[in-house]
Amino acid sequence: MEVKKAVIPVAGMGTRFLPATKSMPKEMLPIIDIPVIHYVVEEAIASGIDDIIFITGRSKRSIEDYFDDSPELENHLRQKNNEKLLKIVQNISSMVDIHYIRQKEPKGLGDAILTAKKHINEEPFAVLLGDDIIVNKKPCTKQLIDNFIKYGRSTIAVEEVPMEKTGSYGIIKGHPLDDSLYILEDIVEKPSPEEAPSNIGAIGRYVFTPEILDCIKQTDIGVGNEIQLTDGIRLLNEKQKVYAYKFTGKRYDTGDKVEYVKAVIDFALNKEDMREQIKEHISNINL
Template structure:
């Protein structure tokens, strides 16, 4: 049973400066909910009971968000804001959340290595803190189901346009069923025409303890960082890897444009915003055409 998850959330978020100068990018809200809360909720909905968040400099707001705020709770009770009070309490009760500080920003592989003592000899999930998954069955649960069936490490993937494969880590291998592949290739940002497929790594993983030793011997490459993909490549042929083509939609909050799109899409799914926002967007488009 997989009951532990590691969420790397230590990056500077330079693409969102100056907003992220004093605020973690993982705390940027999708309407009124911080991005990382969606990530934690996905883990909890997948049966995860204990979560380790890898933080870095200036990430105190993440810790504060999942901690209790007694003064705020008391104020909400005094104002008889029962619904808001319950919502705020639920955040601090979501899971047992722990934190560790990544001393230097040495890449995703290095960040994951900080989970070694936390996960011990157990398999564990990794969820990137700036990627939100929208799905009926939580994506992490989809990966856990495959791990339970095949007992190998599992990587979430999604199809991308063939002319954009050079922007992603790409997997290749033998199809088992439509959504599951046994992986024999992992290539980080392959040249066009050299990619083994159009299936890109999508920010969710089920890993086993062997990954830690592999990270340890993986050399730093681009930007002097240790990449998780390189550490997984070291284990190909020694350990089984599977890919799961996700059932759902990935929202990457790593760019400003994708962040804006995600907010609009989520707002259009909320009853209080859908109609007035759609009317506004329609009016705006008409004005732009004119």
């Protein structure tokens, strides 16, 4: 029942951040000096994952370069006797085993995950979306893995979302077992507020049994003319019950401009060498 593999889909176009994402993956947008995707990988590692599969697309090469060795940069830092930065750069390239699979065309999140089927090899696995940063002492993915080990069922992370934003999420209908855990009854992809079964939305963290892959394969084209993971989860739930877990932590959807700015500000305020200057700047803003 160990969960040692994770799929991180990063093939999306990042249209909400155009024109910046014309030449730069949205997952490489920096939170001050560390790209978003770095925090996602760190969460996976802190959750016990030791094998990561990136599902990439065109123009995503910089993600591969980021996690690769950089001999020229390392030599430069070594010559400058900058041991602190040298250690940081070296640690990035040795974080974890990483593999890359290209999604040939953007057919949706379900299709992206399905491309990892051969590498998953009938093992349980986690899925972490590449533009969500979740801050908590116990990583969100680890919370899901613990629930998966306890119940032996696929578990998706959920949180309450504003009713006016249900059209941006997979919205669940669930039978509550306690304050944080639901047995899934249904899940609907991006419903209008009038059609939403609740205001509990699935966010970018999942732990699945390998059967989810066959379920995705059996689904038809769904919302947005794409193969939706939500439809695969609904089919899986007919065969083996799926759980929804209301995770603990602060989530930043860095694919949203406002949430991205909030993340940058909050992370800056947590840096000792920046905190006072940022607080002073904020206090001097005339709104």
